[in-house]
Amino acid sequence: MKFNILGFGLLFATLLSLSACEDENSYSAPLSRFEVEDLTVTSGDESVTMQWKKQADKPDPESYLITWVSSSADEGAKSEEVDGTTTSYTVEDLTNDVAYTFGVQARYADGLAQMIKATATPKTTRIPVTDFKATAGDKCVFLSWTEPVTDLNYKYEIIVSENNNALKTLEVPQGTKSLLVSELSNDIEYRFDISAVYNHGRSETLSSSATPGHITAISCLPENPHVFELCKLEYNPAFFINGTISSVQWSVNGSPVSANENLVTMFSIAGKNTVTVEVTFTDGTKASGSIDINVENFAWSEFPNAGYQKASNFAFSADGQTLYSVSQTSKTLFAINAITGLARWQQTFEAATYGAGIAVGPDGKVYIGTEDKNGSLYALTENGTIRWTVTMGAAVKAAPAVTSDGYVYALCDGAKLIAYDADNGNQIWSAQLSGNAGGVVVDANGNVYAGTSAGVWSYSSRGDKRWASEALVVTERGGSLAINSKDNIIYAVLKAKAGIAALDMNSGATKWTYPTSNNDCYHPVVDNDGNVYFCEKNGGLYALTSSGSVKWKYTDNLNYTYSGFALGENGHAYITQYGSPFAILDFDPDGNANILSNITQTMSPVCIGPDGRLYYGCNGSIQSYNIGVQPLRAGWYCCGGNLQGSNSLR
Known part of the structure; x- marks a missing residue:
C-alpha cells in the first residue's frame, strides 16, 4: 500500500511543533529521554493494536504519546496520550483497507523521546458470502451461496423485497448454503439481500433478483443449439424441492452421459433431443425432470x-x-x-x-x-x-x-x-x-x-x-x-x-x-x-x-x-x-x-x-x-497427426 510520505512528514512536524511549545528544550537532552523498543502493530477490523517495550533498566516515562496518520488525504493526523506504565494501545474507528502509520514517543519531565514508527492496514474480519444466486421457481425462489471463509461465528440475514419494499427478514444459521423461499407470487420480481452477521458487526451485503413463474426442470444455453455446438445444461434447484440434492445423473436420448452437477455437451443429431436429469436427495429418494431441445442442423457449408x-x-x-x-x-x-x-x-x-x-x-x-x-x-x-x-x-x-x-x-x-x-x-x-x-x-x-x-x-x-x-x-x-x-x-x-x-x-x-x-x-x-x-x-x-x-x-x-x-x-x-x-x-x-x-x-x-x-x-x-462419420482418433489419422495438427503423440 502506497502513502504520501511528504504529507505524513508535514503532519508529524505539526504535532512535534505542538510538543515543542510545551517544552522548548524537548529534544535538547536526548540522554535523559529513552525511546521505546520492539514496536509491533497488528491489524484488526477497523482497528490496529500497538505493542511496545520500554528500554530495560531505564526509568518509566510519565506517559506515551500515540500518534497515527492515514495514507488517505481525507483523514488527518490524530494522537492520544496514555499512562507511562502502559505498553499497548488499540486504535479504533479506522478505515479498512487504508494504510496507516503509527508512532510512539515516551514523554519524560524534560520532553519527548525520539518517535518509533510502524505501519499497518486494517482489514475486515466480517467476511461476506460469495456466488450468491437466486433461481426462480414456481411461486418460489431458490437461493444458493458459498459460505464465508472464516473461523468466526456468524449467522445469515436475508431480506426479501418487492419494489424496494422489504417484505420479510429471514435468519439462517451458520453452515447453511441454500434456502428455498416459498409463498411468493409468480410474475413479480423479488430482490434478495444477504449478509453475514457477526458478533462485531455485519458483512458487506450481496443482492440477487429473480421472478418466479412456470419453470422447466432444466435450462440450456444456447436454447436452440446447432449440431455439435457446445451447450451448458443446468438443473433448476427450485424444481427439486424435496430435500438436499446429493448426486445427479444426466442422460441424453435415454443414454447416461454424465454425473457432474452441470452438463456440458454437444448434440450430433438435428431435431428433437431429450435431456433428462435424475437427482438423488440425501435421504435416498429420487426425482427427475426433462427438457426437449430443438437442435438445428449445420449452419454453413x-x-x-x-x-x-x-x-x-x-x-x-x-x-x-x-x-x-x-x-x-x-x-x-x-x-x-x-x-x-x-x-x-x-x-x-x-x-x-x-x-x-x-x-x-x-x-x-x-x-x-x-x-x-x-x-x-x-x-x-x-x-x-x-x-x-x-x-x-x-x-x-x-x-x-x-x-x-x-x-x-x-x-x-x-x-x-x-x-x-x-x-x-x-x-x-x-x-x-x-x-x-x-x-x-x-x-x-x-x-x-x-x-x-x-x-x-x-x-x-x-x-x-x-x-x-x-x-x-x-x-x-x-x-x-x-x-x-x-x-x-x-x-x-x-x-x-x-x-x-x-x-x-x-x-x-x-x-x-x-x-x-x-x-x-x-x-x-x-x-x-x-x-x-x-x-x-x-x-x-x-x-x-x-x-x-x-x-x-x-x-x-x-x-x-x-x-x-x-x-x-x-x-x-x-x-x-x-x-x-x-x-x-x-x-x-x-x-x-x-x-x-x-x-x-x-x-x-x-x-x-x-x-x-x-x-x-x-x-x-x-x-x-x-459424411456423418467421426474421425478415427487413433494412429496418425490426418495431416498433422490429429485434429489439432500438433504433429505429436506426446
Missing part, C-alpha cells in the same frame, strides 16, 4: 473469400468449436467459428507458408511458420493476439510440432531444427542438419524426428542425437512424416518416384521402401493397425501394410493430388483430387472407391471434423461435406 489453401492442414481447437486454416494467396490465418461459419478473427502475415500448416497446442495457442526472409515462427493466443515471435533465419516450410510438456519444434530451410519453450518462445536447443525442410514430428516418449531432402534425423527431447539416416530424399514442405507407434515405425514420403520409406524408430534402420511410378509423394497417415496411406503427385493413391505390402492402390483417373487422406472411424479413407474431375473420394477398407461429390480445384489435405464433416480448401473458399 462454405466459408468464402478464404484464398487458396496450398497443401497445408486444417486444425481444430480442443473443444471443436474453432476451425483454423491458412491461405497462401492472402497470407492470412483464419479462425472460423465451426458452428456458425463466421470468422472469429484473422491474422495476416508478411509472407505465406506453402504447406507448413497450423498446430494447436494443449494450452489453446496456435503455432504457425511463414516463409518470409527471416523465417518467422508465431505463437498466437486463441483470441488471435500474437503471444511471441521468433526468427529462424530461413523459410519455415515444415509445420511445427507442439507437445503437452511445453515444447515447440520447428524446422526451417537450411535444415536447422530448433526446440522452443512454448510459453515464451525461448530457444532450448538447436541442431544443424542438412538439406531443405520436410517435416518434424514427436513420438509418445518425446523423441523428435526431422525429415529433409537429405535424410531423416532423430533427437531426444533434451537435444541429444539418437540417429541419422542420410540416404533418403524426403518430400519438402508440409506433412512428410507419420508415426506408427504399434510397429515402432516412422514413415517418410519421398521425392522423384522414390515413394515411401519405413524406418525403425529406435535405430533409424530402413525396414523397407516402396517406390511409386510418377512423382513426389505427400502426407502419410496411419490407421490403428499400422497401415499407411499416402498420395502421389499426378500419380496413384496408396494403402500399404506395416510390412510394406500393398493393401490397396488406386491408379484410375490419375491427376495431380496434393491433398492427403483423412481416416474415419468406419475404416474408410477420404481424399480430394486436385485435377479434373475434382472430386471427394471415399475408399472402403478394401480400397473400393466411391465419388461422394464433385467439387472445384483443391490442394489442401482433408480433415474430418468432430462434427462428422469432411473439410477441404477449394480455390478461394473453405468447404465442408457431411
Whole structure:
C-alpha cells in the first residue's frame, strides 16, 4: 500500500511543533529521554493494536504519546496520550483497507523521546458470502451461496423485497448454503439481500433478483443449439424441492452421459433431443425432470473469400468449436467459428507458408511458420493476439510440432531444427542438419524426428542425437512424416518416384521402401493397425501394410493430388483430387472407391471434423461435406497427426 510520505512528514512536524511549545528544550537532552523498543502493530477490523517495550533498566516515562496518520488525504493526523506504565494501545474507528502509520514517543519531565514508527492496514474480519444466486421457481425462489471463509461465528440475514419494499427478514444459521423461499407470487420480481452477521458487526451485503413463474426442470444455453455446438445444461434447484440434492445423473436420448452437477455437451443429431436429469436427495429418494431441445442442423457449408489453401492442414481447437486454416494467396490465418461459419478473427502475415500448416497446442495457442526472409515462427493466443515471435533465419516450410510438456519444434530451410519453450518462445536447443525442410514430428516418449531432402534425423527431447539416416530424399514442405507407434515405425514420403520409406524408430534402420511410378509423394497417415496411406503427385493413391505390402492402390483417373487422406472411424479413407474431375473420394477398407461429390480445384489435405464433416480448401473458399462419420482418433489419422495438427503423440 502506497502513502504520501511528504504529507505524513508535514503532519508529524505539526504535532512535534505542538510538543515543542510545551517544552522548548524537548529534544535538547536526548540522554535523559529513552525511546521505546520492539514496536509491533497488528491489524484488526477497523482497528490496529500497538505493542511496545520500554528500554530495560531505564526509568518509566510519565506517559506515551500515540500518534497515527492515514495514507488517505481525507483523514488527518490524530494522537492520544496514555499512562507511562502502559505498553499497548488499540486504535479504533479506522478505515479498512487504508494504510496507516503509527508512532510512539515516551514523554519524560524534560520532553519527548525520539518517535518509533510502524505501519499497518486494517482489514475486515466480517467476511461476506460469495456466488450468491437466486433461481426462480414456481411461486418460489431458490437461493444458493458459498459460505464465508472464516473461523468466526456468524449467522445469515436475508431480506426479501418487492419494489424496494422489504417484505420479510429471514435468519439462517451458520453452515447453511441454500434456502428455498416459498409463498411468493409468480410474475413479480423479488430482490434478495444477504449478509453475514457477526458478533462485531455485519458483512458487506450481496443482492440477487429473480421472478418466479412456470419453470422447466432444466435450462440450456444456447436454447436452440446447432449440431455439435457446445451447450451448458443446468438443473433448476427450485424444481427439486424435496430435500438436499446429493448426486445427479444426466442422460441424453435415454443414454447416461454424465454425473457432474452441470452438463456440458454437444448434440450430433438435428431435431428433437431429450435431456433428462435424475437427482438423488440425501435421504435416498429420487426425482427427475426433462427438457426437449430443438437442435438445428449445420449452419454453413462454405466459408468464402478464404484464398487458396496450398497443401497445408486444417486444425481444430480442443473443444471443436474453432476451425483454423491458412491461405497462401492472402497470407492470412483464419479462425472460423465451426458452428456458425463466421470468422472469429484473422491474422495476416508478411509472407505465406506453402504447406507448413497450423498446430494447436494443449494450452489453446496456435503455432504457425511463414516463409518470409527471416523465417518467422508465431505463437498466437486463441483470441488471435500474437503471444511471441521468433526468427529462424530461413523459410519455415515444415509445420511445427507442439507437445503437452511445453515444447515447440520447428524446422526451417537450411535444415536447422530448433526446440522452443512454448510459453515464451525461448530457444532450448538447436541442431544443424542438412538439406531443405520436410517435416518434424514427436513420438509418445518425446523423441523428435526431422525429415529433409537429405535424410531423416532423430533427437531426444533434451537435444541429444539418437540417429541419422542420410540416404533418403524426403518430400519438402508440409506433412512428410507419420508415426506408427504399434510397429515402432516412422514413415517418410519421398521425392522423384522414390515413394515411401519405413524406418525403425529406435535405430533409424530402413525396414523397407516402396517406390511409386510418377512423382513426389505427400502426407502419410496411419490407421490403428499400422497401415499407411499416402498420395502421389499426378500419380496413384496408396494403402500399404506395416510390412510394406500393398493393401490397396488406386491408379484410375490419375491427376495431380496434393491433398492427403483423412481416416474415419468406419475404416474408410477420404481424399480430394486436385485435377479434373475434382472430386471427394471415399475408399472402403478394401480400397473400393466411391465419388461422394464433385467439387472445384483443391490442394489442401482433408480433415474430418468432430462434427462428422469432411473439410477441404477449394480455390478461394473453405468447404465442408457431411459424411456423418467421426474421425478415427487413433494412429496418425490426418495431416498433422490429429485434429489439432500438433504433429505429436506426446
